[in-house]
Amino acid sequence: MDIFDTFLNADVMRRTFPMLLQGLWITLQLGAASIVAGLVLGLGLAMARLYGPAPVRFVTRLYIDIFRSIPLLVLLIIVYYALPFVGLRLSPFLSAMSALTLVSGAYTAEIFRAGIEAIPKGQFEASAALGLSGRQTMADVILPQAVRIVIPPLTNNSINVVKDTALASVVAMPDLLKQATQAQALAANPTPLIVAAAIYIAFLWPLVALVSRMERRFSAPGR
Amino acid sequence: MTGFVSIRNLRKSYGSFEALRGINLDVAKGEVVCIIGPSGSGKSTLIRCINRLEGFDPTSEIRVDGTPVTTGRALAKVRAEVGMVFQSFNLFPHLTVRENVMLAPRRVRRTTRADAAAQADRLLDRVGIGDQADKYPGHLSGGQQQRVAIARALAMEPQVMLFDEPTSALDPEMVGEVLDVMRDLARTGVTMIVVTHEMGFASQVADRVIFMDAGQIVEQGPPAQVLSDPQEPRTRNFLGAVLNH
Numbered sequence: 001m002d003i004f005d006t007f008l009n010a011d012v013m014r015r016t017f018p019m020l021l022q023g024l025w026i027t028l029q030l031g032a033a034s035i036v037a038g039l040v041l042g043l044g045l046a047m048a049r050l051y052g053p054a055p056v057r058f059v060t061r062l063y064i065d066i067f068r069s070i071p072l073l074v075l076l077i078i079v080y081y082a083l084p085f086v087g088l089r090l091s092p093f094l095s096a097m098s099a100l101t102l103v104s105g106a107y108t109a110e111i112f113r114a115g116i117e118a119i120p121k122g123q124f125e126a127s128a129a130l131g132l133s134g135r136q137t138m139a140d141v142i143l144p145q146a147v148r149i150v151i152p153p154l155t156n157n158s159i160n161v162v163k164d165t166a167l168a169s170v171v172a173m174p175d176l177l178k179q180a181t182q183a184q185a186l187a188a189n190p191t192p193l194i195v196a197a198a199i200y201i202a203f204l205w206p207l208v209a210l211v212s213r214m215e216r217r218f219s220a221p222g223r
Numbered sequence: 224m225t226g227f228v229s230i231r232n233l234r235k236s237y238g239s240f241e242a243l244r245g246i247n248l249d250v251a252k253g254e255v256v257c258i259i260g261p262s263g264s265g266k267s268t269l270i271r272c273i274n275r276l277e278g279f280d281p282t283s284e285i286r287v288d289g290t291p292v293t294t295g296r297a298l299a300k301v302r303a304e305v306g307m308v309f310q311s312f313n314l315f316p317h318l319t320v321r322e323n324v325m326l327a328p329r330r331v332r333r334t335t336r337a338d339a340a341a342q343a344d345r346l347l348d349r350v351g352i353g354d355q356a357d358k359y360p361g362h363l364s365g366g367q368q369q370r371v372a373i374a375r376a377l378a379m380e381p382q383v384m385l386f387d388e389p390t391s392a393l394d395p396e397m398v399g400e401v402l403d404v405m406r407d408l409a410r411t412g413v414t415m416i417v418v419t420h421e422m423g424f425a426s427q428v429a430d431r432v433i434f435m436d437a438g439q440i441v442e443q444g445p446p447a448q449v450l451s452d453p454q455e456p457r458t459r460n461f462l463g464a465v466l467n468h
Contacts (some may be wrong), residue, residue, distance in 0.1 A: 125313060128274075129274055129302060130302070
């Protein structure tokens with residue numbers, strides 16, 4: 001079976017699998033770090049966008065629009081190859097994490113904003129009438145309700161972040177994709193690429209299925 | 224004389240529309256005031272100004288127990304003293320009934336969890352829904368939800384209770400249970416300002432009835448006088464329309 005020897009060569013698979021696992025570990029670290037940092041940044045941006053003074057709102061909006069418009073690959077290359085000219089030299093990991101976080105934060109901010117704006121005005125009024133501060137209102141009343149609304153889109157965004165970590169291979173990050181291309185070169189066989197693709201799918205498919213399920217459940221009547 | 228709640232020359236505009244056109248009102252401690260009037264007369268806007276859910280003209284002045292209702296820290300203090308019950312309940316749907324009642328005492332008054340829970344159970348018993356404490360608001364009827372909302376407001380031990388059409392969103396068979404709770408509350412000496420369409424409640428419970436129209440107080444006095452023997456033609460028209468609909 002020629003096609004199996006070419007694309008799913010058991011021997012190549014066995015030899016290159018440890019390399020791929022190292023790459024996977026880095027991909028997961030990069031993905032997790034960027035998702036968490038993006039959530040924090042996004043929540044901060046959403047607050048600034050909704051409740052900041054007018055100039056802050058304007059700047060936040062500008063930020064969100066710019067970072068939703070710029071292609072991630074372009075941003076990544078700027079961070080890694082252009083910033084050193086102004087003395088800012090980041091490691092491949094930090095470059096990739098910065099680029100992913102900056103963009104993810106912009107999307108997350110819009111998701112949080114939509115979630116907060118979906119909470120009825122009466123919830124804010126009831127909190128204010130009880131004497132809760134703005135911060136207490138957010139922490140105890142608004143965000144716990146908004147989180148339920150934003151979990152599906154946030155999960156979607158997280159899936160995108162993990163997928164986009166593959167772009168880090170262009171700045172010499174030894175992530176899953178980079179390791180796979182190197183293994184492919186070493187073994188002179190494309191099997192590692194197929195295995196890498198299978199690993200991405202194995203990790204993200206359950207999340208994709210989860211989002212579909214949540215979306216069905218949240219859109220179900222009566223809740 | 225100045226009242227426990229004192230309102231001086233209260234004005235509020237939405238663009239060129241004047242919602243409140245110079246209201247003066249004093250409410251004494253322990254007094255129960257019912258505000259009636261056609262929709263759009265400004266009665267809800269008026270009570271929403273008292274805890275500043277609505278901003279108002281800077282030349283106007285509202286004081287609660289002597290404290291001016293402004294912005295910032297002083298406002299939080301006033302709001303903690305002024306309870307409010309809304310037409311649409313506005314319970315917190317992600318918290319149980321007991322947690323709804325506990326939240327403000329815990330966060331604003333720094334009451335311990337145990338004390339807040341004990342107080343919540345007491346208040347829920349008082350409004351007749353002690354057995355529902357562990358349910359979520361979504362599983363309660365409208366009348367029960369509104370009684371939780373009253374308990375939630377009472378948990379802050381307010382000096383004044385504001386009611387913004389508390390029975391208007393209820394099915395008719397549930398109006399009575401909420402009015403009963405409010406009637407009991409009135410007997411305890413809490414100062415109450417109630418915007419309502421329930422003329423029966425106003426005539427039985429209110430110390431004073433205020434009729435508003437077009438952003439002004441048209442007529443006020445004891446319920447027997449305002450409701451049974453109104454002096455102003457606008458009051459007469461309104462009552463005629465409401466009582467003989």
